[in-house]
Amino acid sequence: MAASRAALRAMREDVRALDIRDVTANWVNAAVLEAQVEDRIKALADLAHTPLFFGRLDYLPAAQEGQSFYIGRRHVHDGAGDPMVVDWRAPVSRPFYRASRADPQDVALRRRFGYTGGELTAYEDEALTEPPSRAAGPGSGAAGVPGPAAAPDPAAASDASAGHTSALLRAEIERPRVGPMRDIVATIQPEQDEIVRSGLAGTVCVQGGPGTGKTAVGLHRVAYLLYAHRERLARTGTLVIGPNRSFLHYIEQVLPALGELEVRQATVDDLVAHVEVRGTDEPAAALVKGDARMAEVLRRALRSQVTTPAEALVVVRGSRRWRVPAYELAELVRELLDRDIRYGAARDALPQRVAHAVLTRMEEAGEAPDDRTQDAVARNPAVKALVKAVWPQVEPARLVLRLLSDPEFLAEHAEGLLDEAEQRAVRWAKPPRSVRSARWSAADAVLIDEAMDLVSRTHSLGHVVLDEAQDLSPMQYRAVGRRCSTGSATVLGDLAQGTTPWATSGWARALEHLGKPEALVEELTAGFRVPREVIAYASRLLPHIAPGLAEVRSVREAPGSLEVRTGAGAADVVAACRAALGRAGSVGLIAADARLPELAEALAEAGLPYLSPGDETTAESRLTLVPASLAKGLEYDYVVLDEPAAVVAGEPDERTGLRRLYVALTRAVSGLTVLHAEPLPPQLAPAGPLP
């Protein structure tokens, strides 16, 4: 490790010493090159607390010339240019994640290193092929490793390859959390790696219960794709979409820690922020506005802006007048309407079509017009006036405004699509006077985005990761789909955690709305976050919230990690938080949104400082007060859950309430304490004895 650190330092020095004076033609080039050199130096910085490698592969003599490779977060080479540490994403690193005894992939030995505060303190060996090859390998290099070897005996090694939890994996998961989400490069599991390394061309959808690593997998997939397709993605761009700001804040450090600084992160609301959102919808209105039928309503409404020319066009040029009859103009318009092009593109094409019709007449009259004549005709005031009248410019927000405020206009275009009640639900009670004064809702902004795309095509990125996808409405899927129409996507979600009125009931439908019906649906079933005792308790809700979904198989047992007791109010909650703070790591107090003011006051009175979700935990400040509505995607070493019945009652219907509770019950890594004064929701009672 010391040698590779030194080599990395030398690599940095090499870049620093580059003399670029002679290779740049002018100051602009020089400035660009200098910036690149600066970036490269930054990229080569040695992160004191991230070890340079976490694994080693010893190949069999017949493969890779029997070499050993150290696997790390980045590539390090020695003075001669030979690799000392290889990037975890390189093909030669792949068996580190995928090889097993059943399929050793030419590897004799896999070694995992354990660190404590940057110090190498342990290692774990797995012989993937029979011992003779191992003895011949360079395994003796381990002699100088300080500290105890974690699992050097072959029995433990075979256990690990059979999918049992290794001591290092367990230690990594249970390492106390401070600060934002961490990467998992050292311990990506085979079923996860398969998704991480799947090709750029295809869209992958991952269904996985709480804590199965969906978010982690999505982020590592981006890092992998950027490595494998660097140039292409640098050009086309990548985007990670998460449910809200606090979640994005929580995950925002993972990619930079993996050396990837160029990935944009946004919520769906950010993507469609064409108007200021100041209003909210009744659930009934939001449901209809988010329905895919609205796309057709919008399409019809937009097309209705085009009118059939009723009069002939007369173009005067010099002493001559050219006349194109109305029926011929109407045919041109019809042709454009029938073609599958955007409203704006068709509008741009119309003048040339009309000019062409005029030119045909000129030719018939014996003239010899050229391209310049056609351009001039297309710009003729009469042609311009015709286009303006027949194919007017449309402002998308105004179109949506009219649909939501003009009952007749809506009825005309929603006919056969939305019934009377649905039309009433989406209409504004008091129509706003202008786009600017309207109290737009989040769902309205999505409608405007759809209308904008009908007018001119939305720019598509190379790859989009969509997290917590189960909560999107069909119209939101469409908005995301537009942003990867020429690229691919990674869709991550859990049907059991859907808490919006329009939550997805099945992935096939969702993928259709996204425009990726051919996507592969994969399932992650191993749970990393939540210990077995806790997930078993939470899973009692599954038959009520997502029948058919299998219970997460936790990789860890943690006896005593679950405590359910009656408490007599805020004082008990404070006491439970104090107890949790007595241990290392982060603590989340999760409660129904309505209970937050009372609990905040109790914490303040008790002199317990607390953070809000999205604030970074530090060694000094480890307690976060989390409204149940923001708990999704987050995790804490210890969770105190206040009053489950109130969490359920906080939602408009019981199923959503129980799903919210399921989310809240599955945030803990090391311990969950449930406190209740009211009776627990009956669905949490243990399942009865089998008949």
Ligand SMILES: Nc1ncnc2c1ncn2[C@@H]1O[C@H](COP(=O)(O)OP(=O)(O)OP(=O)(O)O)[C@@H](O)[C@H]1O
């Ligand atoms: N292979 C792994 N090695 C170590 N830790 C892992 C691994 N996979 C997942 N984890 C850890 O498990 C926890 C849960 O992961 P993550 O948040 O990605 O799960 P999720 O499926 O998105 O959960 P949710 O459905 O609750 O949002 C994280 O702390 C993550 O670092």
